[in-house]
Amino acid sequence: MSKPWRRDVTDVLAPETIALMGDILNSDAARAAEALIFASANPVSEHYLTERLPRGADVPRILAELSRFYAARGVNLVKIDGFWAFRTAADLSFAVRQEGQEPKKLSRAALEVLAIIAYHQPVTRAEIEDVRGVQTSKGTLDVLLEAGWVKFRGRRRTPGRPVTFGTTRDFLDHFGLEEIRDLPGIEELKAAGLLTGRIPAGLSAPIPKSDDELAGDEDPITQLDLEELGLLTPGGEADE
Structure with missing residues (x-):
């Protein structure tokens, strides 16, 4: 049989x-x-x-x-x-969705920031604000960090050594992506109805890098950096 x-x-x-x-x-x-x-x-x-x-x-x-x-x-x-x-x-x-369970919705600002990080990573907060054209609150980034979709990934080798952000494996898992390069391009976004109205000529979506691929002007996050960012307490203990 x-x-x-x-x-x-x-x-x-x-x-x-x-x-x-x-x-x-x-x-x-x-x-x-x-x-x-x-x-x-x-x-x-x-x-x-x-x-x-x-x-x-x-x-x-x-x-x-x-x-x-x-x-x-x-x-x-x-x-x-x-x-x-x-x-x-x-x-x-x-x-399998539990009855009465409402999926947590991100604000428009958080969705914009998440999209910018996904497509432009590694990206600093100043670079995110440059793309959006408005200031990005710490609370917006905190929501994405707490959701586990965004992480601190490095520090840019520029004055002030700003932190760079990137997406996580949980981000790929949640959105059903095998790798970050599977993010949709402009044509796919238009076909899905996510881009409407007049679209500037020549507009293109950047090809995102692997979220573990450090850029040439980027240093990896160290334990000292984590302590400075408040992610570890002095001595290396995780900050609950």
């Missing part, structure tokens, strides 16, 4: 491919990878899995087959900035 999941893929995959998928998915290594990802509170890396699976396990192949298998299920195995996690299928989000 064939397994139920095979009925989901027979229309698009050759029988020999399905048989090979079955061999991989039923292997001890694949079952262990599935369990490790499911049990982890955070997305896991391929390196993490390689260290815990049987020696010689083809981790990229296992993950690819698991991702294909779960693509039609109620939960999907997704890749987020090089890390893997199970997430509810996008079309079923309504079914």
Whole structure:
């Protein structure tokens, strides 16, 4: 008797491919990878899995087959900035939303700042204000930092050494992006109805850099910097 999941893929995959998928998915290594990802509170890396699976396990192949298998299920195995996690299928989000739970909405200012950081990172507060044309309150940045979507990522090698901001893996996870370069371009934004009215000729969306990719004029955040920013108490203890 064939397994139920095979009925989901027979229309698009050759029988020999399905048989090979079955061999991989039923292997001890694949079952262990599935369990490790499911049990982890955070997305896991391929390196993490390689260290815990049987020696010689083809981790990229296992993950690819698991991702294909779960693509039609109620939960999907997704890749987020090089890390893997199970997430509810996008079309079923309504079914798992808790009754009476209202998603927290960001203010227009916070959304503007988040978009600027996402597309222009690494970016300083002064640069954010230059793009917006208005002053950005500390409270707006604090909301994004507390949400876990934005982080302090470095310090610019300019007078005053201003802090630079970038997006986080949680940002990618929340918005269903595999990597920061998956952010929509101008044409995609127009097609989605997010850009309306008269659009300046030649307007383009910058191609964002990886949020872990330090720019040439940027130094990494140090423990001393974290203490100065109030993220660590003197001596290295995390500030609750």
